[in-house]
Amino acid sequence: MGGPLRILHVVVNMNRGGAETLIMNLYRNMDRSKVQFDFLTCKEGVFDKEIMQMGGNVHRIPYVTESGHRKYVRDLELFFKEHKEYKIVHSHLDKMSGFVLRSAKKANIPIRIAHSHNTMSEGGFLSRAYKWYAGNYVTSSATHLYACSQAAAKWLYKHHSEKATLLNNGIETDRFRFSANTRNIVRKELNIKQDTFVLGHVGRFAHQKNHDFLIDVFAGIHQKIPNSCLLLAGDGPLKQKIMGKVYQLKLEKKVYFLGVREDIHNLLQAFDMFVFPSLHEGLPVTLIEAQGAGLPCLISNEITQEVDMGLNLVQYLPLSDKYIWMKKMIDLGKKQPRREVYQEALSKKGYDIRKTAELTQNSYLDLGSEAV
Numbered sequence: 001m002g003g004p005l006r007i008l009h010v011v012v013n014m015n016r017g018g019a020e021t022l023i024m025n026l027y028r029n030m031d032r033s034k035v036q037f038d039f040l041t042c043k044e045g046v047f048d049k050e051i052m053q054m055g056g057n058v059h060r061i062p063y064v065t066e067s068g069h070r071k072y073v074r075d076l077e078l079f080f081k082e083h084k085e086y087k088i089v090h091s092h093l094d095k096m097s098g099f100v101l102r103s104a105k106k107a108n109i110p111i112r113i114a115h116s117h118n119t120m121s122e123g124g125f126l127s128r129a130y131k132w133y134a135g136n137y138v139t140s141s142a143t144h145l146y147a148c149s150q151a152a153a154k155w156l157y158k159h160h161s162e163k164a165t166l167l168n169n170g171i172e173t174d175r176f177r178f179s180a181n182t183r184n185i186v187r188k189e190l191n192i193k194q195d196t197f198v199l200g201h202v203g204r205f206a207h208q209k210n211h212d213f214l215i216d217v218f219a220g221i222h223q224k225i226p227n228s229c230l231l232l233a234g235d236g237p238l239k240q241k242i243m244g245k246v247y248q249l250k251l252e253k254k255v256y257f258l259g260v261r262e263d264i265h266n267l268l269q270a271f272d273m274f275v276f277p278s279l280h281e282g283l284p285v286t287l288i289e290a291q292g293a294g295l296p297c298l299i300s301n302e303i304t305q306e307v308d309m310g311l312n313l314v315q316y317l318p319l320s321d322k323y324i325w326m327k328k329m330i331d332l333g334k335k336q337p338r339r340e341v342y343q344e345a346l347s348k349k350g351y352d353i354r355k356t357a358e359l360t361q362n363s364y365l366d367l368g369s370e371a372v
Helices: 018-028 048-053 069-082 094-106 125-135 150-163 180-189 211-224 239-248 264-270 285-292 322-335 343-348 353-371
Strands: 005-010 035-041 058-060 088-091 111-116 144-147 197-202 228-233 255-259 273-276 297-300 314-317
Touching (some): 005 353, 018 035, 035 048, 035 353, 048 058, 069 094, 088 094, 094 111, 111 353, 144 150, 180 264, 197 211, 197 285, 211 228, 211 239, 211 322, 264 285, 273 285, 273 322, 285 343
Parallel strands (some): 005 035, 035 058, 088 111, 111 144, 197 228, 197 273, 228 255, 273 297
16 A cells, blocks of 8 residues: 555644644654654645644645635635545544645545534634634535544534544653652742742634633632743734733733743643633643642633533632632632642543544554545
8 A cells, every 4th residue: 555544634734722632642653654644734834844744735725814715715624635545534623624624535535534623613703704604514425423522512513412523632641740850940930939920821822711700710810929920822813912911010020921822731730729710611631630649730611521520629719700710719718728649540541642643643554444
């Protein structure tokens, strides 16, 4: 047959988002002599170089926001017409996967996987209306349905959700194991004292992640606990706006904007608590990572219960009451719980990426043999 089975993953770009992190975690743990990943993207991404080093190809067409609907669809159709080598297309664009998989179907690509990573569309009215239109083609064009959670499956696939395969957002559990030594090193690098109460968040600066709410809550916390700080890892369109709010509240010496980090597994060691007030999520990889690091997690009750690994680390709170968030943070801050080792528990729950990668690899190989 000559070489590994090549899977085409379709994403906007390969930056450090939840879906992209999962794909890279899978890719690194695959037997690449059997299965190789290629990518159809629209923009450059931070993972592009690593992908090419591992033997993957990165193809690019302009995104619909740059090219317009007709040209975007034409570009998709032309791409699949010119790349008959792909027997399996795995699209991670949520509702926008409808156009991708419709074009793949037109090109007679036998295996077409839709993968739901969310529970709501972003953007204004027109953007969401367009995504709704695209979403109508998902179940009629896909041969297989994947999702990161039951909630994500129900959102994208509606009454077809029971047919969806749940693919756990696994992590390399041993990398997140708590280390007091790493905690001290990271805090020293950031000029944070060992006795400072450190709240942390990892996420893109976008409406969905609700940074506005997080800054308001931290402002209240800082009044009660002056020896506290907030670490924010990530980038995104609303970063400047949030930085402006921090300056306005005179918290610029207490809120650290850390940008896109390659060492989240180390950074989590420096946190005392993980705070995640998202408006909606599929099943966030960052919350699995935080639990893997033994961190107490205060999260919005808009997030699926499936993310709770049963380790007594997750508390769900309503977004209607900032005072409850402040009170819980202060109470937990006084306790400073021991950071246990939870790797075995995550593995039992199916969130060890090595197991996920093995299952996914076998699934691809089975599908590949069907497609011959």
